[in-house]
Amino acid sequence: MARELFDGPLGLLPHYLLFSPSEGLDPADLLARIEAVFKLGINFITIHCAPTLALFEQAKRERLTPITSRGGGIVVRDMLINGRSRSLFAKIFDDICAIAAQYGGVINLGTAFRAASVADGFDAVVREEIAIQTQFVHRAREMGAQVVLEGPGHIRLSELSDYWAIIAPLDVTPMPLGPIVSDRLSGMDHVACAIGAARFMSLSRGGIINAVTAAEHLGGVPNLRQMEEGLRAAQVAAQAASLDFDAAAFEAEAEVSRRRASLESCVLHSQDAGCSRCQRLCPLLSASYSREGRTSDVH
Numbered sequence: 605m606a607r608e609l610f611d612g613p614l615g616l617l618p619h620y621l622l623f624s625p626s627e628g629l630d631p632a633d634l635l636a637r638i639e640a641v642f643k644l645g646i647n648f649i650t651i652h653c654a655p656t657l658a659l660f661e662q663a664k665r666e667r668l669t670p671i672t673s674r675g676g677g678i679v680v681r682d683m684l685i686n687g688r689s690r691s692l693f694a695k696i697f698d699d700i701c702a703i704a705a706q707y708g709g710v711i712n713l714g715t716a717f718r719a720a721s722v723a724d725g726f727d728a729v730v731r732e733e734i735a736i737q738t739q740f741v742h743r744a745r746e747m748g749a750q751v752v753l754e755g756p757g758h759i760r761l762s763e764l765s766d767y768w769a770i771i772a773p774l775d776v777t778p779m780p781l782g783p784i785v786s787d788r789l790s791g792m793d794h795v796a797c798a799i800g801a802a803r804f805m806s807l808s809r810g811g812i813i814n815a816v817t818a819a820e821h822l823g824g825v826p827n828l829r830q831m832e833e834g835l836r837a838a839q840v841a842a843q844a845a846s847l848d849f850d851a852a853a854f855e856a857e858a859e860v861s862r863r864r865a866s867l868e869s870c871v872l873h874s875q876d877a878g879c880s881r882c883q884r885l886c887p888l889l890s891a892s893y894s895r896e897g898r899t900s901d902v903h
Contacts (some may be wrong), residue, residue, distance in 0.1 A: 628682035676716020701747035718757035755780030806826035
C-alpha cells in the first residue's frame with residue numbers, strides 16, 4: 605500500500621524502537637532488525653558509528669549543547685549503560701555492510717555530533733566526527749555496501765564551503781540535515797534550511813535534501829500545513845541549486861520565461877484572469893504598445 609502512495613526511497617533508523625532505557629541496545633537484535641527491514645524493501649538505514657566516549661567528553665567540555673541527534677543520543681546512552689568505549693554500530697559494522705550488500709540496501713552514516721546551534725557550527729567536534737566517518741565510508745566500500753554521508757545540521761553559510769572541502773574527496777553522496785543557517789527567527793526553520801540546502805547542494809552539485817518544517821524547534825509535532833511548507837521550501841532549494849549544474853533545471857526556468865513573455869504577464873494562468881498588482885503601470889504592456897506603434901512621439 606505504501607508503494608502505491610509513494611515510489612521514492614524509504615529509510616529508517618533501526619535502533620529507535622529497540623532501545624531500552626535500562627539495558628541499551630542488543631547487537632543480535634539490531635542485526636536481525638536491519639536484515640528484516642531490508643527484506644521488506646526499505647532502501648536505506650541511518651546508523652551512528654562515530655560516537656566514542658572521548659568525543660562525547662570533548663563535546664561536553666567545548667559545547668553548550670553536547671549532542672542534538674536523537675539516534676546519536678541513543679547510541680551514546682547505550683555506551684554509558686553498557687560500558688562501551690565506542691558505538692555498538694562500529695563494533696558490528698562489517699556485519700551490517702554484509703547485510704546491506706546482500707539486499708542492495710544503502711547505509712547512511714549518521715552524524716551524532718552535528719552542531720545543535722549555529723554558534724557551535726563547524727567546530728572541532730564536527731571535524732573529528734568527519735574524520736571517524738571517513739573510515740567507515742572506506743570500510744563500507746571495501747565490503748561492497750552503498751553508503752551515504754549525513755551532513756551538517758546548524759552551520760554558518762560561510763562554513764559550508766569548508767565542510768564541503770573536507771568531504772568532497774570522499775566522493776560520497778551527502779545528505780545534510782538542513783543545513784540550518786540561522787537560529788534567531790523562531791518558526792522560520794524551513795526558510796533557514798532552504799537557504800542552507802540551496803548553498804550546499806550548489807557546492808556539492810547534488811545530494812539528498814531533507815525537508816525541515818517551521819515546527820522543528822517549537823516543541824511540537826508538525827501539522828500537515830507545516831509539512832507541506834517544508835517540502836515546498838525544499839523544492840525551491842533543490843531547483844535553485846540544480847540551476848548550477850543541471851541543464852533540465854535551467855530549461856524549466858526558460859519555459860517560465862517564455863510563458864510570461866507569451867502572456868505579457870508575470871501571472872502564469874489564463875491571460876483572461878489578469879493581474880491586479882501593477883494594473884495600467886504593468887511594464888510588460890510596453891511590448892503591446894510597441895507592436896501597435898504607440899510608443900514613439902519623437903520625429
